[in-house]
Amino acid sequence: MAVIIFDLDGTLIDTGSIAVEAYRLVLSEFAYKPEEFPSEETMLKTFGLPDTEIWNTLLPKHTLEEQMIGFERAGERIDDEIRKRDILLPHARDVVHELHDRGYTLTTASNCGTSYLDAVMSSQGIGHLFDRPVCLESVHGTRKSDILRALISRYGEGEALFMIGDRYTDRDAALEVNIPFIGCDFGFGDTTELTGAVHLVKDLLGLLEYFA
Template sequence: MHMTTLIFDLDGTLIDTASILLPAFRAAIRCFPEFPQPADSVLLGTFGLSDHDVWQLLMPGGTPEQHEKALKLTEAYVKNGLFETNVLMEGAFEVIETLHRRGYTLTTASNCGEAYLANVLDSQGLRPYFTRPLCLGSVRGVCKADILSEHFRHFPKADAWMIGDRKTDIEAAMAHDIPSIGCDFGFAAEGELEHATKVIHHIRELLDLFPA
């Protein structure tokens, strides 16, 4: 049994929910006609951000109540979409199943809310492979490093890796002085992964980095 803990981001690392999230964002924003519809590039730029930062970006100047209502509307649209769609990155299920079988401890650190995390794990058949999966919502945190702080109350920090596609993943790992793997197949802009310990270009590369 390995002592290594692999901490996974979700969007852009294990899943790609753009086909679900973009229409969901647009449908929610249509309920607030005073706000213009953002460009697709702006919507894609929200991946990896906290719910608070997402709605500050998509509905600038909106009230906390408006942002909360938009979030709830989006969550309802997304839940329906997730249970009808395979959003896993190509090869992701095979990699997760293999790493779990090899004895690695797998968990999550996503800047999403609790409902989204639960719906992703359940709709995509991932829940059996993850131990104590967490997100920003479940720890009531403000940044991804807060999720890792909670993880390290239960998992050994000495053998932990953060795996994700955005700068926030790399920064969280650096804040805790653990190594990181940057996934250069997600939503990162150029230069976001420059401080990652390693960079991979397909999720299957994890099977070489973490052998049986």
């Protein structure tokens, strides 16, 4: 059976409100006034990007060291809130259970850090369905394609792997390593970011039809 690789934010989960709240608190700690904050749309558009790119957007006038302080402060707040809330997108729990029951191997490829990944997998009732989920930090990578290469090495060149995601970073990573990309046309990206997908789904139930 195929290996189905899931992005997290905008694909399986939505931590948008949690993250925006944490970002605003951190910006306040850096003495930004509310009128100086990036718009909520700008903040949400950073979802799915590597952490360095997120904080370069949020704190563009600050040093890398200061940006990483912001990242750590926000990350602690976000991880704590994830453990308190149901952040799964509609149908996510049922879909991953059904795909697992059908015999598919499920894993992850997220640009997040290990603490964030652990918070999601340990709190949402789906972690046991995933085979050794990984993220950018856990493979010591800089781009999502680094995660996919690690997964190809894990499962073997001859195994059928599929990348499921909502952003151009998911698409580009899949194209770079030559595996099919299925676009989630309901996440943080727009339709133009999903050009080149072998299939588009309007909600997660569409994956049950594709992987029938």
